Amino acid sequence: MPISQLPPLHQQADWLGLKTVVMVVRLRHLWNKITHEVQFYLTSLDSDALILGRAIRLHWGVENGLHWTLDVTFNEDACRVRTGHAPYNLSLLRRIALNALNREQSLKRSNRQKSNRAAMDNNYMLTILAACLSQHNNDASQSACQ
Structure with missing residues (x-):
């Protein structure tokens, strides 16, 4: 949602460049369990679902690619x-x-x-x-x- 369509933010002057608030709802089906997760993103990008979706997937691609691999290979999260x-x-x-x-x-x-x-x-x-x-x-x- 473009920031212009939201009510004024608390101390909005501190949010220079903020253009869009994004809400992502994820439903995951794991065997017999369904999980529901909501995440919010703040961005200086224009409100374009295609571009924002790509940016979010790119971010998680790095997380799932490199960080997941480091954890599986070297058990990094347990360090x-x-x-x-x-x-x-x-x-x-x-x-x-x-x-x-x-x-x-x-x-x-x-x-x-x-x-x-x-x-x-x-x-x-x-x-x-x-x-x-x-x-x-x-x-x-x-x-x-x-």
Whole structure:
């Protein structure tokens, strides 16, 4: 809904650029259970359902793609490290490791299975590192494991 169709917001001057309030209703059917979820988004985009829907799906695509993969592969959500630079450093290491696992193509297994195998097999770990370092094209600006 365009912000112009809503009653004035509390301290509306603090919301410069706000154009649209979006409400998304999600119904999920999981086996014999139906869940109902409502989410609101505030945006500076115009009120265009097609564009707003794409932006929301793109946001959740990143969440479901990268963050879900990090959680499944490295159980990231269970990590309780919260102090200093450690959370950032561990997150960076997980992303580097995930990119390295994705580059290694000789073993057709999940990244979690590859990670577990690398933990038990030094030769396979070296295979992953070699895949990370190798360049499959001549573009020197493309780093394999960023």
